[in-house]
Amino acid sequence: GEDVEQSLFLSVREGDSSVINCTYTDSSSTYLYWYKQEPGAGLQLLTYIFSNMDMKQDQRLTVLLNKKDKHLSLRIADTQTGDSAIYFCAETESGGGFKTIFGAGTRLFVKA
């Protein structure tokens, strides 16, 4: 079945850039998402990219999509302590209905 994989932890210094990587298996994914989850809270959609795009930039966030390798990345520029959270990569299955498959999440630690 469909699978989404991410590394579990990432630690960066405040002010540096963070890059969180994700791989997926469903070649017919339509949308790929990045969600942020702060402790004890629900999910916050950060950004998403259509499968026909290679890159999307939104302020400090840059999403890169390599469809050939089924690789998605999220770059956070000038990482701040408030960016410390769990970041989930997700993709929608083909067939519509917005059924979404999530990765295990990457816990980002930002050191002051």
Next chain:
Amino acid sequence: GAVVSQHPSWVICKSGTSVKIECRSLDFQATTMFWYRQFPKQSLMLMATSNEGSKATYEQGVEKDKFLINHASLTLSTLTVTSAHPEDSSFYICSADSPAYNEQFFGPGTRLTVL
């Protein structure tokens, strides 16, 4: 953007009791809602897809008699955990799709603790 609420946000119950969790889309109509479960330090696991006016579609391994889902209207879906046990303790998150916005919106989650 659209808002999805969940109630309650946190519930503690005794083993053997049933707990109902509500998911509401506050300012849009959601023909499809999703229920997820999240274990500590793990990802979200899709439990079921709920379509208004029809039976929910459960993912493999999810007991439909244990987790009852009712999608009575375009703005409300409920998840009832029947005869809850400590292993049902988890964070339950719902989401609602919005064709108008072309994305899913997530509720804030409900933390269930079964003693």
